[in-house]
Amino acid sequence: xxxxxxxxxxxxxxxxxxxxxxxxxxxxxxxxxxxxxxxxxxxxxxxxxxxxxxxxxxxxxxxxxxxxxxxxxxxxxxxxxxxxxxxxxxxxxxxxxxxxxxxxxxxxxxxxxxxxxxxxxxxxxxxxxxxxxxxxxxxxxxxxxxxxxxxxxxxxxxxxxxxxxxxxxxxxxxxxxxxxxxxxxxxxxxxxxxxxxxxxxxxxxxxxxxxxxxxxxxxxxxxxxxxxxxxxxxxxxxxxxxxxxxxxxxxxxxxxxxxxxxxxxxxxxx
Numbered sequence: 245x246x247x248x249x250x251x252x253x254x255x256x257x258x259x260x261x262x263x264x265x266x267x268x269x270x271x272x273x274x275x276x277x278x279x280x281x282x283x284x285x286x287x288x289x290x291x292x293x294x295x296x297x298x299x300x301x302x303x304x305x306x307x308x309x310x311x312x313x314x315x316x317x318x319x320x321x322x323x324x325x326x327x328x329x330x331x332x333x334x335x336x337x338x339x340x341x342x343x344x345x346x347x348x349x350x351x352x353x354x355x356x357x358x359x360x361x362x363x364x365x366x367x368x369x370x371x372x373x374x375x376x377x378x379x380x381x382x383x384x385x386x387x388x389x390x391x392x393x394x395x396x397x398x399x400x401x402x403x404x405x406x407x408x409x410x411x412x413x414x415x416x417x418x419x420x421x422x423x424x425x426x427x428x429x430x431x432x433x434x435x436x437x438x439x440x441x442x443x444x445x446x447x448x449x450x451x452x453x454x455x456x457x458x459x460x461x462x463x464x465x466x467x468x469x470x471x472x473x474x475x476x477x478x479x480x481x482x483x484x485x486x487x488x489x490x491x492x493x494x495x496x497x498x499x500x501x502x503x504x505x506x507x508x509x510x511x512x513x514x
Contacts, residue, residue: 246430261328276355279319284363284459286310304448327492360458390464412487415451418442420492
């Protein structure tokens, strides 16, 4: 594949962060909506494969197809802008301010949630034939996931909250590596390979992705999962969002920017 060296693709990361700040509200919402919807479909796809084959590994191997599609189409996930937009501020790009970064995050969050929730309603309708029958095996599995990853953490109190936060950190460390992967090559095959690896890793390890959860947990509630809306927000979505922010920005964005853009002077060994 046509590979870009780190100093080149990290500059592309900063440029991408700046461009997202100046994108119109309409385009930001449209791109975020489609990203949330496509990632939600990929989650259904992966869970269906896992249930029907009994192989979580196969589901994880094929889940990245959704991530690759949405980034090749130029759509935006909250986990991606968490990592990219602050780099433009650190690089002192004109007009890039903290309030504008926060506005971008808010718009992308709303768009991602709307897209994921739309797919959740559609798939719940499909799984129950218009809510006329009980959900099948795949629908039941989605409900179980929602319960185990909210009430399951709640049972452990502060330790559970720490666990979900760290799973969010680890998730966006890998997901943001996938976002970077889309920039390290100039051809489609190279982009797909570079995106595929970290996304497969995060999904198989069951790390917590805030946008995937925007589909899983509303779906679980609609399909009769034994947890509440407040359980979802307090014991999943909110700590996962914070963990995703910390993981993507610190482990990927800041490390790459610091060493490849603000590179320290070389040592004088004389």
